Amino acid sequence: MKIFQIALGILAAIGGFVDIGDLVFNVAAGAIFGYQLLWVVVIGVIGIIVYSEMCGRVAAVSKKAVFDAVRERVGFGAGLSTLVAAQIVNLMTLAAEIGGVAICLRLLSGLPYRWLILVAIVALGIVVWVTSFDWIERIFGYGGLCLLVFAVAAVKLHPDWGAVAHGYVPHLDTEDPLLYFYFAVGLLGAAMTPYEVYFYSSGGVEEEWTPKDLGINRANAIIGYGLGGFLSFTLMVTGGTLFLQQGIQPDFLGSIALGAEVPLGEIGLLLALVGILFAVGGASIDTLFAGAYNLAQFLGWEWGRYRGPSGAPRFTLTWMVILVLALGIVMTGVDPVQLTEYAVIFSVVALPLTYLPILLVANDRAYMGRYANGRLANVLGIVYLVIILAVSLSAIPLMILTNVGQG
Amino acid sequence: MSEELDLALALLDHQLLDCEGRRCGKVDDVAIEGEPGETAEVVAILSGPDVWRARSGLVGRLAARIAGGGRVRIPWEEVAEVKSDIRLKKRAADYGLGRGDDRLRPWIARIPGADR
Numbered sequence: 001m002k003i004f005q006i007a008l009g010i011l012a013a014i015g016g017f018v019d020i021g022d023l024v025f026n027v028a029a030g031a032i033f034g035y036q037l038l039w040v041v042v043i044g045v046i047g048i049i050v051y052s053e054m055c056g057r058v059a060a061v062s063k064k065a066v067f068d069a070v071r072e073r074v075g076f077g078a079g080l081s082t083l084v085a086a087q088i089v090n091l092m093t094l095a096a097e098i099g100g101v102a103i104c105l106r107l108l109s110g111l112p113y114r115w116l117i118l119v120a121i122v123a124l125g126i127v128v129w130v131t132s133f134d135w136i137e138r139i140f141g142y143g144g145l146c147l148l149v150f151a152v153a154a155v156k157l158h159p160d161w162g163a164v165a166h167g168y169v170p171h172l173d174t175e176d177p178l179l180y181f182y183f184a185v186g187l188l189g190a191a192m193t194p195y196e197v198y199f200y201s202s203g204g205v206e207e208e209w210t211p212k213d214l215g216i217n218r219a220n221a222i223i224g225y226g227l228g229g230f231l232s233f234t235l236m237v238t239g240g241t242l243f244l245q246q247g248i249q250p251d252f253l254g255s256i257a258l259g260a261e262v263p264l265g266e267i268g269l270l271l272a273l274v275g276i277l278f279a280v281g282g283a284s285i286d287t288l289f290a291g292a293y294n295l296a297q298f299l300g301w302e303w304g305r306y307r308g309p310s311g312a313p314r315f316t317l318t319w320m321v322i323l324v325l326a327l328g329i330v331m332t333g334v335d336p337v338q339l340t341e342y343a344v345i346f347s348v349v350a351l352p353l354t355y356l357p358i359l360l361v362a363n364d365r366a367y368m369g370r371y372a373n374g375r376l377a378n379v380l381g382i383v384y385l386v387i388i389l390a391v392s393l394s395a396i397p398l399m400i401l402t403n404v405g406q407g
Numbered sequence: 408m409s410e411e412l413d414l415a416l417a418l419l420d421h422q423l424l425d426c427e428g429r430r431c432g433k434v435d436d437v438a439i440e441g442e443p444g445e446t447a448e449v450v451a452i453l454s455g456p457d458v459w460r461a462r463s464g465l466v467g468r469l470a471a472r473i474a475g476g477g478r479v480r481i482p483w484e485e486v487a488e489v490k491s492d493i494r495l496k497k498r499a500a501d502y503g504l505g506r507g508d509d510r511l512r513p514w515i516a517r518i519p520g521a522d523r
Contacts, residue, residue, distance in 0.1 A: 076467060300423060300432040300433035301505075302429055309522075310522055312508070313512045316521075
């Protein structure tokens with residue numbers, strides 16, 4: 001029974017890994033640079049594994065989620081700045097994901113986009129209101145597994161496997177190194193999106209994890225996110241094989257699904273669209289709650305789905321307000337793919353102040369006792385903090401120099 | 408000096424829980440008393456937006472203005488336990504904590520399915 005539960009959790013984590021940021025950046029990176037940037041995805045996936053394992057462990061042992069740790073460790077002023085940055089990026093991401101859901105619905109139904117935004121928002125609101133935490137995770141996680149169609153597509157497109165393997169070795173073979181680094185930053189940002197750790201750590205508290213659940217935490221983080229990273233590879237290989245040769249820039253979510261239609265026909269297209277719909281829909285729920293978790297944790301309000309809506313009134317009102325704000329943003333007609341690019345690049349800037357407090361708390365033996373970070377977690381944690389810092393300092397300059405990846 | 412650091416780490420910005428385990432604010436500041444040369448003692452916990460004004464300059468004052476002020480002083484005798492959270496002896500409402508949630512609850516409860 002326990003093994004079964006763990007397997008379910010892992011499946012959900014695989015499906016839950018990919019969001020609109022991963023879709024956009026992996027396929028676009030493939031279309032421009034072929035398989036050259038696969039190694040960056042490996043670095044990003046290990047990074048998210050290291051930090052989600054850490055914050056899951058902190059949640060299980062000390063019952064603290066990320067913004068509890070942020071406020072305790074960096075204090076009120078710096079913590080508040082981190083909160084504001086996180087909330088802005090979160091809202092942009094949520095708006096982009098909801099736009100993505102509406103695009104998928106349009107491609108599936110042919111109805112007008114703006115109506116489908118409303119449909120998407122109402123559907124999300126209802127799902128969130130009536131469905132319990134683990135069912136939300138499961139429904140969207142399993143639905144997202146339809147994205148595995150891209151693994152079949154990648155194989156069917158007959159890539160040059162030698163070149164794919166070479167992509168896992170860091171190398172720079174391009175006339176436009178700035179664009180290359182811009183995409184490297186974007187891929188890292190997409191893999192290590194901060195909302196994933198906000199949501200993951202708060203979810204650990206919601207599910208009332210104790211040190212007994214540390215095995216589940218480790219399995220979810222390592223296997224779930226590891227295999228989720230595999231989905232990113234297949235997206236990039238599909239993009240690199242199909243779009244690079246044809247010289248197509250996949251600027252629309254629909255063209256990403258094309259990657260499965262060309263080798264597999266209608267059924268490929270359908271599976272890809274359903275996969276994207278669930279992956280992006282699940283990510284919008286994660287992002288929506290991440291915003292409410294952050295604010296409530298920073299201010300010390302009661303929070304959590306496990307309290308029920310009237311058990312945590314301000315938390316409930318917060319996610320409702322965030323949903324309405326996101327509706328306003330998508331309704332302006334802003335292009336979700338472009339919004340995604342901005343959200344991912346800005347999120348990279350906010351990463352260091354999110355991850356540093358997690359590392360500090362995970363090291364604090366006063367709370368963590370024998371569950372504090374071991375040597376491996378600390379070495380990796382510090383290495384990644386350095387990487388994140390470098391990436392966050394270069395993100396905005398690269399975005400400006402490459403004209404948001406337009407070269 | 409080391410105790411001062413410990414105090415800041417162990418109390419400041421930590422979660423307040425009432426006797427029923429309800430989250431009801433953060434330790435926004437502490438009141439310390441003691442003559443120079445004597446042992447300083449924490450006499451109360453301070454919580455609420457008004458307390459932010461004194462903490463982070465302009466940012467704190469701006470945040471306090473947006474949040475609309477308010478401050479609660481909880482005497483140290485009311486603290487039941489200090490772990491990673493600060494647990495109080497009575498219910499949140501007895502100290503005037505968590506009032507925002509209490510005021511909002513009837514409205515949220517009107518939505519069907521809110522009481523789960």
